Amino acid sequence: MRFSPGYVKDYFAKTKYKTIFIWIVEIVLVIVLAAGVSYFFGKSVVVQEGSMEPTLKAGDRVLINSAVYKLSSPKRGDVIVHRTSRNDKSSLHIKRIIGLPGETVQIKNGKILVDGKRYKEAREYPKIKNPGMAESSVKLKSGEYFVLGDNRNNSEDSRYTDVGNIKKKNIIGRLWFVISPKNRIGILKN
Template structure:
């Protein structure tokens, strides 16, 4: 039978304190690592610079980008994405709504969007498009291209314009998912 000497009791309590401090430090390290990973992949923020997404987003609003969204999946019709017009990391970011998916043929005729010859009925009430741009003639998307439009359809540089054109998947930074400021607009983005 062990004798509970003063030294035994002191050593036991010392070891339990060291163990407790170790686990406390480990828990903090794990929490910091998880917070960093979450903020890196889901909380990159940008400030909207232009009015091409009005009324959904206005210039000056701050939004969060989910940069992990398309690492495992692909953009869906109606997603609001952030992309670059080229592969250079220094090019500016653009925000638009996905309308055309890879392999589809897009055309804008009489103010309406046609996808593979069928009129696309949008979930929101956007005005008829007055300038079809490049989509006046049918635009067939490759297996990695998306056709994007700004919600402010008649005041937006988007896939209808040569400067933007069809968006390659590799140039998509992520999906917008939340407005963080101004406070009265705070919340999840609605499609």
């Protein structure tokens, strides 16, 4: 079979346009994918206070997984970022989830009780000196979470009426990675 010079020229022109089109589509897909990953897993926040010490220190920069709670519910022990209200201008707070919807939380003799049973944590925290409103049982409604800072005696959290129980709709996401300072870089362990 013989090809005419016009056929060869048309073939390479079509192939050239097809290759350029494929490159453009691939570049657009990579940009969209990168934007999605950045939006859902790359939001960062700087820890402003010492209420999560020793887990997080003031000045630590951490990444937020904001997609995780769109697909599942927060779990006990998760370190979350939340707002105290639905207002986007309200400040961000970092705390640990202790009580889940439907549970009763109480702080008695410095110990945390969930549904009347002592809550066993993954690590030791100081005995709680001020139980706040959790001195009496706090019953969590549907979509509400009881949170505490790891620095239990220096944290404004669900024990206090100005914070109270955190609604799921006010949870921004779960912290998952410390990105600075260099000596603390790594996955955040609950």
